[in-house]
Amino acid sequence: MRQTLIFDLDDTLIHCNKYFFNVLERFVSLMHAWFEGYGVTEEDIRQKQVEIDIQSVSQLGFLIDHFPQSLVSTYDYYTDKYGRAASAVEKDTLWKLGVSVFDYEAEPYPHMEETLDALAKQGHTLHLYTGGEPIIQQRKVERLALERYFGSRIYVRHHKNNEALEQILTEGQFDRAHTWMIGNSIRTDVMPALTAGIHAIHVEALSEWAYNVVPVDVQPRGAFLLLKQLREVPSAIEQYRKAAYSS
Structure with a gap:
């Protein structure tokens, strides 16, 4: 699916x-x-x-x-x-x-394109959700031509927290059983995702900001995967789906 x-x-x-x-x-x-x-x-x-x-x-x-x-x-x-x-x-x-x-010019993380290409080819729907100033974040999107993957499904918020993600999910009528949040921040990516009842993947950053490091104190209702590299995302999702289907 x-x-x-x-x-x-x-x-x-x-x-x-x-x-x-x-x-x-x-x-x-x-x-x-x-x-x-x-x-x-x-x-x-x-x-x-x-x-x-x-x-x-x-x-x-x-x-x-x-x-x-x-x-x-x-x-x-x-x-x-x-x-x-x-x-x-x-x-x-x-x-x-x-x-x-x-x-500074926007610079892709290792394996960004091949990861997004693989997920798009698998038929998944890709969205982009980022915190910051819209004009600055849009400049990054345009610099790397990310619209080819996300289209108009791009959300920029000054506050990236539980309330912001919940609003996106509710207004977009996302099917939470089949929705994943993928990011490096425990605070702004993982915790809001787990609170909202969707799957979460934490991809370790090459260098991390202290703000993003907080304990995980929400019980996952779906998948919560910890990955070292971005390129592991497609196979991790596929393996989870196969395991869930076979059970």
Whole structure:
């Protein structure tokens, strides 16, 4: 039986985290140079930025300003803590550094095309569901011509959570017994899928953001598969279907 497959975009089909990590290394280096005299370590700076970034995303969602603002807010935290005079030039430098992460060209994950080709040939219906700013995410879709796989079945949300996925499933009248969510994030892909009662596949990211790592505390009502690579998805679904049919 044909299945409905909902794919995450960033760090499932295309690279994303590595660009943020590259920018963060430059940020940490700048901050350490500015605050080294106060005894601040590079690890201190990394941890504070992660704390501020996660709090911002949890409250506001994947807005375009959340990342550059997390760099500036980390800077503000340390200037306030140590009484160091804030510099408008330094803050502007950090803001521009944060925004620069969106200048990277979309780059596919290994085996993206062959995986989607195989699933399409098997007759499955493919959907794309991603968090972020519509204009930025659409640019990635167009850069890699992903409409050839997903058509108009593309959903972009600022908040990628239980409520957002439930709305998509309900409004689209998805057959949940034959619907799968495939993504790298336990928080925004796996947990909402399990909560909604659909199948879930966690595909391990090449590099993971701390925000995505949470415990799984929902009992699956269908499949919950853990895969190392994207190219394992077609055979994993086929094996699960055969096992379910034979039983």
